[in-house]
Amino acid sequence: MSSAMDLEYTAAQSKPKAFYESFERKEELRHQTHYCPGCGHGIVHKMLARAIDELGIQDRTILISPVGCSVFAYYYFDVGNVQAAHGRAPAVGTGIQRSRPGSIVIGYQGDGDLSAIGSAEILHAANRGENITVIFVNNAIYSMTGGQMAPTTLLGQKSTTTPDGRTAEHEGHPLHMSELLATLSAPVYIERVGLGDNKQIAQAARAVKRAVENQVRGLGFSLVEVLSPCPTIWKMPPVEAQHWVRDVMEKTFPLGVFVDRTKESRPRAATNAAPALEEIPRILGTRDEDADAIDDVPALRAQEVDLHVRVSGFGGQGVLLLGEVLAEAGMDAGLEVSWLPSYGPEIRSGTSNCHVRLASSPIDSPLVTHPNVLVAMNEPSLKKFSAGVRPGGWILYNGATLPAEYERQDIRILARDFTREADTIGDPRAANMVMLGALLEIAGTLPQASIDAALRHCVKQPKWIDLDERALVLGRSLCKQFLERGAA
Amino acid sequence: MDKLKPDRGLLKIDENECKGCGLCVEACPPKVIRIGDSLNHCGYRAAIYIGAGCTGCGICFMACPEPGAITVFRLVDRRATAVPVPHAQVEGAVSCASN
Amino acid sequence: MRKQLMKGNEAIVKSAILSGCRAFYGYPITPASEITEAAAFYMPKTGGVFLQAESEVAAINMLYGASSAGVRCMTASSGPGISLMQEGISYMAGAELPCVIADITRGGPGLGNIASEQSDYHQVVKGGGHGNYHTIVLAPHSVQEMADLTALAFELADKYRNPVVLLADGFIGQMMEPVEFPKRAVAPRLPHWAVAGTADSRGNLISSIHLGCDELEAHVCNLEAKYRRVERNEPRAEDWYANGAEIVLVGYGIVGRILKAVTAEARASGLNVGLLRPITLYPFPSLHFQRLAARGRVFVVVEMSNGQMVDDVRLALNGVRPVEFLGRAGGNVPTHHEVLALVKKLAKKYCPALEPEELAHV
Ligand SMILES: Cc1ncc(C[n+]2csc(CCOP(=O)(O)OP(=O)(O)O)c2C)c(N)n1
Ligand code: SF4
Ligand code: SF4
Ligand code: SF4
Numbered sequence: 031m032s033s034a035m036d037l038e039y040t041a042a043q044s045k046p047k048a049f050y051e052s053f054e055r056k057e058e059l060r061h062q063t064h065y066c067p068g069c070g071h072g073i074v075h076k077m078l079a080r081a082i083d084e085l086g087i088q089d090r091t092i093l094i095s096p097v098g099c100s101v102f103a104y105y106y107f108d109v110g111n112v113q114a115a116h117g118r119a120p121a122v123g124t125g126i127q128r129s130r131p132g133s134i135v136i137g138y139q140g141d142g143d144l145s146a147i148g149s150a151e152i153l154h155a156a157n158r159g160e161n162i163t164v165i166f167v168n169n170a171i172y173s174m175t176g177g178q179m180a181p182t183t184l185l186g187q188k189s190t191t192t193p194d195g196r197t198a199e200h201e202g203h204p205l206h207m208s209e210l211l212a213t214l215s216a217p218v219y220i221e222r223v224g225l226g227d228n229k230q231i232a233q234a235a236r237a238v239k240r241a242v243e244n245q246v247r248g249l250g251f252s253l254v255e256v257l258s259p260c261p262t263i264w265k266m267p268p269v270e271a272q273h274w275v276r277d278v279m280e281k282t283f284p285l286g287v288f289v290d291r292t293k294e295s296r297p298r299a300a301t302n303a304a305p306a307l308e309e310i311p312r313i314l315g316t317r318d319e320d321a322d323a324i325d326d327v328p329a330l331r332a333q334e335v336d337l338h339v340r341v342s343g344f345g346g347q348g349v350l351l352l353g354e355v356l357a358e359a360g361m362d363a364g365l366e367v368s369w370l371p372s373y374g375p376e377i378r379s380g381t382s383n384c385h386v387r388l389a390s391s392p393i394d395s396p397l398v399t400h401p402n403v404l405v406a407m408n409e410p411s412l413k414k415f416s417a418g419v420r421p422g423g424w425i426l427y428n429g430a431t432l433p434a435e436y437e438r439q440d441i442r443i444l445a446r447d448f449t450r451e452a453d454t455i456g457d458p459r460a461a462n463m464v465m466l467g468a469l470l471e472i473a474g475t476l477p478q479a480s481i482d483a484a485l486r487h488c489v490k491q492p493k494w495i496d497l498d499e500r501a502l503v504l505g506r507s508l509c510k511q512f513l514e515r516g517a518a
Numbered sequence: 519m520d521k522l523k524p525d526r527g528l529l530k531i532d533e534n535e536c537k538g539c540g541l542c543v544e545a546c547p548p549k550v551i552r553i554g555d556s557l558n559h560c561g562y563r564a565a566i567y568i569g570a571g572c573t574g575c576g577i578c579f580m581a582c583p584e585p586g587a588i589t590v591f592r593l594v595d596r597r598a599t600a601v602p603v604p605h606a607q608v609e610g611a612v613s614c615a616s617n
Numbered sequence: 618m619r620k621q622l623m624k625g626n627e628a629i630v631k632s633a634i635l636s637g638c639r640a641f642y643g644y645p646i647t648p649a650s651e652i653t654e655a656a657a658f659y660m661p662k663t664g665g666v667f668l669q670a671e672s673e674v675a676a677i678n679m680l681y682g683a684s685s686a687g688v689r690c691m692t693a694s695s696g697p698g699i700s701l702m703q704e705g706i707s708y709m710a711g712a713e714l715p716c717v718i719a720d721i722t723r724g725g726p727g728l729g730n731i732a733s734e735q736s737d738y739h740q741v742v743k744g745g746g747h748g749n750y751h752t753i754v755l756a757p758h759s760v761q762e763m764a765d766l767t768a769l770a771f772e773l774a775d776k777y778r779n780p781v782v783l784l785a786d787g788f789i790g791q792m793m794e795p796v797e798f799p800k801r802a803v804a805p806r807l808p809h810w811a812v813a814g815t816a817d818s819r820g821n822l823i824s825s826i827h828l829g830c831d832e833l834e835a836h837v838c839n840l841e842a843k844y845r846r847v848e849r850n851e852p853r854a855e856d857w858y859a860n861g862a863e864i865v866l867v868g869y870g871i872v873g874r875i876l877k878a879v880t881a882e883a884r885a886s887g888l889n890v891g892l893l894r895p896i897t898l899y900p901f902p903s904l905h906f907q908r909l910a911a912r913g914r915v916f917v918v919v920e921m922s923n924g925q926m927v928d929d930v931r932l933a934l935n936g937v938r939p940v941e942f943l944g945r946a947g948g949n950v951p952t953h954h955e956v957l958a959l960v961k962k963l964a965k966k967y968c969p970a971l972e973p974e975e976l977a978h979v
Binding site: 357 | 620621622631635639642661665670671672674676679680682685686688690712793795800801802804812814819821825871875877878880881950952954
């Protein structure tokens with residue numbers, strides 16, 4: 031039997047340590063919240079603070095304050111604090127948690143914040159199963175802005191923007207976020223609780239702690255929706271507001287667990303360890319030790335090179351690849367180069383073209399409006415670009431004869447059915463490389479080694495390299511024949 | 519009540535942190551809290567403990583929206599428990615008491 | 618190491634990772650999608666985070682989170698997506714969070730088209746979001762600059778704790794040119810102000826709220842002081858035969874390239890033409906303009922827009938020299954012939970001392 035001397039009173043329930051000792055805001059409120067008397071936010075804060083204490087995670091916790099009456103949650107919680115834009119807490123939380131998986135990220139949101147403006151962010155964070163905890167305080171109204179309708183406002187409930195009460199016909203039915211999110215496969219735990227009486231409050235405290243604990247265990251996305259009184263906007267005394275949660279709100283928003291996968295969920299696998307810093311240039315391919323050793327840039331610069339090439343044809347004819355091999359070869363040979371493709375719907379509409387420049391001095395404009403070589407792989411390309419070819423320049427045309435309207439006396443035109451030529455060596459799709467062969471013959475300056483290297487760089491499949499090499503040879507010989515005939 | 523037996527609990531309300539909402543009054547099972555008559559420095563009529571009968575259940579603590587307005591003490595035997603009662607146990611007590 | 622032929626959009630991502638960027642959040646949009654795709658490929662391999670967001674609104678807020686946690690981070694988009702990001706950009710500027718945003722501009726307003734324009738100048742340079750803030754804006758004109766200015770963007774973002782925008786266009790994003798990267802990667806560092814979920818960073822707060830009028834005014838003044846430092850220290854421009862030029866061409870991005878071709882041709886025909894190419898659009902290199910006004914008789918601004926940067930040129934010159942403008946829109950590119958014709962016309966008007974025969978063919 032204890033004697034009276036041995037008995038003493040010890041604090042069993044006191045201000046959680048996760049709260050600051052005093053709150054740095056207006057002088058007179060150093061120990062009080064900014065919430066109205068009887069506001070549910072304060073109760074939920076206390077539950078959350080106590081859960082943080084009990085789980086021993088104060089140092090790791092990052093609380094995201096929303097926009098709404100709880101915008102200043104960071105005044106109170108002695109944890110890492112981030113204040114987010116209206117509705118965006120789940121996206122902000124994603125950004126934090128993905129980079130700092132050791133942290134405990136808690137998003138705190140009101141019903142306007144979460145179910146209206148932030149409905150996309152919460153849906154997708156839940157669907158991705160972000161390892162975050164969301165405390166969703168549903169008071170069925172926009173409180174901070176003075177009592178406008180929220181998506182959660184009850185049917186018939188008056189608000190400043192539904193002065194005659196919300197109707198399903200005009201504003202739609204109250205949005206059941208917990209039920210909605212429960213249809214997703216990823217969330218680990220979703221429960222709706224209330225602050226309507228002692229029993230509900232006790233259950234709410236348990237749910238809040240579980241939702242945080244799930245994250246500590248690395249299980250994934252948890253959300254607790256708390257039906258919470260707003261005596262001020264509801265225009266009710268605090269006790270009446272509390273009872274309204276239980277007696278009225280709960281009828282629209284039934285309490286209960288909607289998802290509980292905590293048993294079957296496994297902690298997520300740790301993300302791949304970061305490679306050593308020295309490895310990164312190699313992984314990116316921005317540094318290649320073999321190539322580092324090579325510095326025998328050919329002395330092509332001594333020659334004056336100034337190629338302006340436009341390549342054009344149908345999508346699928348290999349227009350861009352032709353240009354790329356040319357640019358790559360030019361670079362290998364020590365020239366300045368640029369390659370500029372047409373893109374987007376231009377490609378989708380079936381035509382494709384690119385601008386290629388090779389020059390011995392720095393390239394001013396990569397745009398080629400007046401080519402000295404036009405590679406036209408079809409007739410529409412002729413139509414579009416032939417008039418722009420510089421006097422003294424070339425057109426390589428993929429067609430047996432040049433249509434009369436494109437004849438010009440001041441340029442040289444090599445018209446051949448390059449597709450058929452390519453077919454004779456094994457595949458009509460190599461027409462682009464046959465034409466490139468012809469072009470290289472005209473340009474005359476690039477060393478064969480650079481061309482071989484470029485082909486190997488741009489074309490990955492060996493069977494194509496072989497074909498393309500033969501195509502280049504064929505193109506060169508067709509061009510030579512043409513030049514010889516011309517000379518004769 | 520056995521006059522010789524001390525209360526199991528003791529309630530302390532920080533008058534200046536209380537906003538007089540009355541939720542604790544509503545929540546307390548043995549009804550040992552009431553709203554006081556005088557105004558605190560913020561102009562609220564703060565809740566007060568009537569001075570006896572607290573069971574230390576902790577229900578008022580969780581019902582109160584203010585972080586530090588309420589502290590609930592429990593009577594412990596120094597010889598049996600050197601450390602204050604952990605929260606987890608108290609949480610059980612909350613739900614039991616409200617069931 | 619020999620240079621590599623690479624698209625501008627790919628160069629951005631590689632440079633970003635070499636600069637210590639370890640988080641990329643984005644939403645697809647032509648012509649910026651390749652940046653997002655390259656980030657999806659490289660980020661996870663280099664210990665970073667890549668996530669395709671549900672919208673640009675979410676993407677920029679994910680950056681807000683990553684940056685709050687002290688991670689170098691970036692996103693990429695184009696006009697319509699940048700419009701949606703303005704909310705988050707304003708919040709990041711307000712909360713003084715660094716990040717890098719690549720805007721590969723397309724045609725607008727509205728859905729416009731996906732061809733190249735420079736019509737995002739106003740929304741990016743003037744701050745399309747609400748409040749008293751600026752973003753630092755860098756305008757690359759080559760693939761090498763896509764890489765170099767990305768690295769600079771991360772440095773400036775951290776140095777000034779401010780969002781930095783790389784304002785490029787579809788041409789520079791899509792084109793391939795030889796590019797060279799630094800040999801070593803920058804190690805990510807945790808800034809002292811970050812909220813990283815650690816005991817050391819527990820006391821930190823990231824917020825753009827300043828409730829009191831005086832408090833917010835003080836914050837705005839601090840930001841303003843920071844912007845003044847930026848304006849003092851960071852303006853950059855390329856002077857291409859502009860020193861002593863009588864006709865000063867002005868253009869950024871791909872237009873700068875076209876104007877180089879025009880400059881060469883005009884000079885070859887005896888005209889005293891040069892190019893001033895702003896590299897930083899905010900801070901605008903106003904001093905460069907004022908310096909060139911001593912010899913320059915006329916400034917000719919060329920843009921792929923209805924005339925947005927031209928306002929800043931006028932402000933910089935403050936009326937001391939006439940400013941002429943040539944703009945194309947819709948994805949049309951001012952050809953160098955078009956610009957050259959204008960230059961010759963203006964030479965007649967502003968440089969009467971030129972030999973008449975040189976202008977005979979105008
Ligand atoms: C983009 C944007 N739109 C509107 C607002 C104005 N606003 C501030 S709080 C709020 C509603 C908050 O309601 P809720 O999330 O339910 O929180 P409560 O105040 O009820 O706790 C609104 C509309 C804003 N800050 N930002
Ligand atoms: S207006 Fe409502 S939600 Fe906001 S602090 Fe007051 S009671 Fe709480
Ligand atoms: S619940 Fe708290 S704030 Fe409300 S009256 Fe009781 S002690 Fe005061
Ligand atoms: S601890 Fe229990 S009995 Fe004591 S005052 Fe609070 S609610 Fe009443």
